[in-house]
Amino acid sequence: MASNDEARRDGIPAYDAQAIEAKWQGVWEREETFKARDDSGRPKKYVLEMFPYPSGDLHMGHARNYSIGDAMARQARMRGFEVLHPMGFDAFGLPAENAAIKHNTQAASWTYQNMDTAVATMKRMGFSYDYDRLVRTCDPDYYKWGQWAFLKMWEKGLAYRATSPVNWCPSCNTVLANEQVVDGKCWRCGSVPEKRELSQWYLRITDYAQELLDDLDKLEGWPENVKAQQRNWIGRSEGAEIDFALAKEDGVTPSNRLITVFTTRPDTLYGTTFFLLPPESPLAAELVSGTEYEEAYLDLKKSVEQVSSVDRQGSEREKHGVFTGRYVINPLTEQPLPIWVADYILMDYGTGAVMGVPCGDQRDFEFARKYGLDIPPIIAQKDDPLYEELKDERELRVRNVDWDRAMAAEGYLIQSGPFTGMLGGKHSPAVDAITEYLFERCIGRKTVQFRLRDWLISRQRYWGNPIPMIHCDCCGDVPVPYEDLPVTLPDDLDLGAGETLAEYAPFYETTCPKCGKPAKRITDTMDTFTCSSWYFLRYCDPHNEEEPFSKELAKRWMPVDNYIGGIEHAILHLLYSRFWTKVMRDLGLLDFDEPFTNLLCQGMVKDANGDTMSKSKGNVVPPSSVIDPYGADTMRLAILFIAPSEKDFNWDEEVVAGANRFIKRAWRIVWGLSQTADANAALDVAKLDKQGRELFRRMHELGIRCTADFDRAQFNTAISAVMELVNDASGYLNNVAIDRRDAALTFVVARTIVSMLSPICPHWGEELYHEALGLEGSVYDEPWPEFDAEMAKAATVELAVQVMGKVRGRIDVAADASRDELERAALEAVGNLIAGKTVRKVIVVPGRLVNIVAN
RNA sequence: GUCGGAGUGGCGGAAUUGGCAGACGCGCUAGCUUGAGGUGCUAGUGACUAACUUAACGGUCGUGCGGGUUCAAGUCCCGCCUCCGACACCA
Numbered sequence: 001m002a003s004n005d006e007a008r009r010d011g012i013p014a015y016d017a018q019a020i021e022a023k024w025q026g027v028w029e030r031e032e033t034f035k036a037r038d039d040s041g042r043p044k045k046y047v048l049e050m051f052p053y054p055s056g057d058l059h060m061g062h063a064r065n066y067s068i069g070d071a072m073a074r075q076a077r078m079r080g081f082e083v084l085h086p087m088g089f090d091a092f093g094l095p096a097e098n099a100a101i102k103h104n105t106q107a108a109s110w111t112y113q114n115m116d117t118a119v120a121t122m123k124r125m126g127f128s129y130d131y132d133r134l135v136r137t138c139d140p141d142y143y144k145w146g147q148w149a150f151l152k153m154w155e156k157g158l159a160y161r162a163t164s165p166v167n168w169c170p171s172c173n174t175v176l177a178n179e180q181v182v183d184g185k186c187w188r189c190g191s192v193p194e195k196r197e198l199s200q201w202y203l204r205i206t207d208y209a210q211e212l213l214d215d216l217d218k219l220e221g222w223p224e225n226v227k228a229q230q231r232n233w234i235g236r237s238e239g240a241e242i243d244f245a246l247a248k249e250d251g252v253t254p255s256n257r258l259i260t261v262f263t264t265r266p267d268t269l270y271g272t273t274f275f276l277l278p279p280e281s282p283l284a285a286e287l288v289s290g291t292e293y294e295e296a297y298l299d300l301k302k303s304v305e306q307v308s309s310v311d312r313q314g315s316e317r318e319k320h321g322v323f324t325g326r327y328v329i330n331p332l333t334e335q336p337l338p339i340w341v342a343d344y345i346l347m348d349y350g351t352g353a354v355m356g357v358p359c360g361d362q363r364d365f366e367f368a369r370k371y372g373l374d375i376p377p378i379i380a381q382k383d384d385p386l387y388e389e390l391k392d393e394r395e396l397r398v399r400n401v402d403w404d405r406a407m408a409a410e411g412y413l414i415q416s417g418p419f420t421g422m423l424g425g426k427h428s429p430a431v432d433a434i435t436e437y438l439f440e441r442c443i444g445r446k447t448v449q450f451r452l453r454d455w456l457i458s459r460q461r462y463w464g465n466p467i468p469m470i471h472c473d474c475c476g477d478v479p480v481p482y483e484d485l486p487v488t489l490p491d492d493l494d495l496g497a498g499e500t501l502a503e504y505a506p507f508y509e510t511t512c513p514k515c516g517k518p519a520k521r522i523t524d525t526m527d528t529f530t531c532s533s534w535y536f537l538r539y540c541d542p543h544n545e546e547e548p549f550s551k552e553l554a555k556r557w558m559p560v561d562n563y564i565g566g567i568e569h570a571i572l573h574l575l576y577s578r579f580w581t582k583v584m585r586d587l588g589l590l591d592f593d594e595p596f597t598n599l600l601c602q603g604m605v606k607d608a609n610g611d612t613m614s615k616s617k618g619n620v621v622p623p624s625s626v627i628d629p630y631g632a633d634t635m636r637l638a639i640l641f642i643a644p645s646e647k648d649f650n651w652d653e654e655v656v657a658g659a660n661r662f663i664k665r666a667w668r669i670v671w672g673l674s675q676t677a678d679a680n681a682a683l684d685v686a687k688l689d690k691q692g693r694e695l696f697r698r699m700h701e702l703g704i705r706c707t708a709d710f711d712r713a714q715f716n717t718a719i720s721a722v723m724e725l726v727n728d729a730s731g732y733l734n735n736v737a738i739d740r741r742d743a744a745l746t747f748v749v750a751r752t753i754v755s756m757l758s759p760i761c762p763h764w765g766e767e768l769y770h771e772a773l774g775l776e777g778s779v780y781d782e783p784w785p786e787f788d789a790e791m792a793k794a795a796t797v798e799l800a801v802q803v804m805g806k807v808r809g810r811i812d813v814a815a816d817a818s819r820d821e822l823e824r825a826a827l828e829a830v831g832n833l834i835a836g837k838t839v840r841k842v843i844v845v846p847g848r849l850v851n852i853v854a855n
Numbered sequence: 856g857u858c859g860g861a862g863u864g865g866c867g868g869a870a871u872u873g874g875c876a877g878a879c880g881c882g883c884u885a886g887c888u889u890g891a892g893g894u895g896c897u898a899g900u901g902a903c904u905a906a907c908u909u910a911a912c913g914g915u916c917g918u919g920c921g922g923g924u925u926c927a928a929g930u931c932c933c934g935c936c937u938c939c940g941a942c943a944c945c946a
Binding site (some may be wrong): 802 | 856857858859860866867868869870871874875878879880881882893894895896897925926927939940941942943944945946
């Protein structure tokens, strides 16, 4: 190419990305440049990207994720930190098993092959991982410790087995955790799960619900939306439990049997006109059993079972209900309330029983309308005529109203006994007063409900970490002794023929560790999210054979300072990891509460039209399509420059071409500067000519900006600062003859450009550091340049002169000019505009502007 | 419905504490370089705009919409609109 010929003529070598990148990748590997030292005296920085699932080669999303992390890790090293920057693979999971079934091979071979491919691509991208710490979750020396943690939780009562209705995915042939049912569908395959009554294994994450919620407030380095999603998911709700006595068959005489409801609005108790149970409720079945109401009830129950959970969702759906023929007694009014079974009531929230308040709750309102139940008003706004009419009414006078929807949730209580006139609503004085009143009479109490359910971790699949439990007919569920860990996953199942662990006798046949009789091993494996809940701890001490990680090394490296990954893990992975960390803390292994100090969720990489890339759409841009023609450094630069890290962007070939243009231009400019650069020359600012002084000043100004941008992980603007410095250096080379350039200045500017871009374009940086600047060692051992705010100050500055807030002129003044001088210069500059007017006020903002108020 | 986030040129996007809106890049325009340009370099590029031979200079408007506070608002306050995301019959 002509440009290269021309470059050579100037004594500047061509930028050959492929050769340079291969060379430095070799050097880094040989020299172990990025090995994290447990015992160095430097302060630590733990930079972590979410490890990938090895489903094939890496895609653009990975490239973006790891480019962000690598820029952080490399810059942190230059800032003097000992950096832990590890990588691994979330290697268990269904795709490997499905691929093995399809190709009649073993899941392990498919997985290890993909991991090798991915590692090769990571190395081609030049990521600065400490590969000695590579963690693969399917390695027995890793999953052994997952089993160990399970047993510890079993001992503490945090792991248990229970039989309950669970989500069964018919396509994956396994159960799913609540969190893994997304939009009513399986998170992995999109099929609609069925409810099945099964015996399954759980982790008691609900024990930590309050702490998981409270500690979100500590996470200042997390994005607001992730914290909000977790808060929603945990779903804390304050309210009261209220006991209603079941009426005897006569419908009016209270029995001894109590049915408890949960409500956030005990203040609306006076407006309760009916009582609700879900179709699945055993109590409902019992109440109608053998009565004339049983048939209608069974019909409703059956129709609900037939409606999939997707269709059952959403408030648009019409509500259905049947009367049970029985009543409960309102504990305050002592009025009987009919018990209905309704399909909008959930069995697994609250107590599984609800008081119906049709005037204040839109759902109850719709239900009451449909079935002709009374809607007595018990809450009103002050400007409502109803308020005037009933504000002093303590008894229930108006039994029904003619509205078309429920009223606002907040207002003043009417027809509400001694509470009439109080302000009602969520967390209102009336709620407190009635709750207290109920508590004194032993018919209610303050309580807190969570939406969060325990974590269902058992999966009926082969390619996962076996649950280390044995079932003995005499002794029940018995843990595998610690010395027998790991329970190793067999590698010779005939997956192609559909063989499962449950059918594979060499695995499940065993003896009871307690009584020695023949017993059966549990053949369920653990949810893969258990493996990813603590891998960041294993990186601290990856080869430990005695324990999952040593306390000392966890203390050395944890918590993760910067965690980078996709927003799709906002709930699942991040919540589970927080839980696991707290459990490890309570086991005495950790001395902190939260694993990830700062979290960055990078945006998605979409195609040029804004569609998500997918194999089925055929619009995937593989990383190799950029590395092959341009090199990894261009790719990294383009990916970080195109948009802020947390935003989605559409793939744009022009941006890649532009990034390549810049990297080559910066290459030429550094080489150009190097022609006169002398590393040993002392810089004397006073001796610099005007252009030299200005370039030096700009270097400090832009360096300060660039450093701040790295600190807040805003790489697009960090790069733009380097671009500006390259532009300024280019101007210097164009305008200052070679024999008049300052040797110390050209050196320091060249080195600064190289340093500032090296975290992003590492091979480029190392090559220039050695070849153009003639320096020894690695650019990553070079400290990040120091920038000085004093040096960044200009001798003279241009200020805007405003009249009444509009820019009307400009003045060039000394940077240290006094306010009086500025005011005088400004008044003079716009003298003709304010002639004949009275100057009321002059606002002087040093370094920025002068505003004259005159009329 | 609830919770979170965002609306800035033709495009991606900049803009500490209120202080010259549009940095940087893409694209586009013109010129130079070149046998050629899918290279490089130089200059220009928010919209509108009277008088004037032309141009420079200037003027008006401009950060989703409408109000407000202020010498000064993309930024603060009040009221809307639109888009994106999460959860959703959670009592």
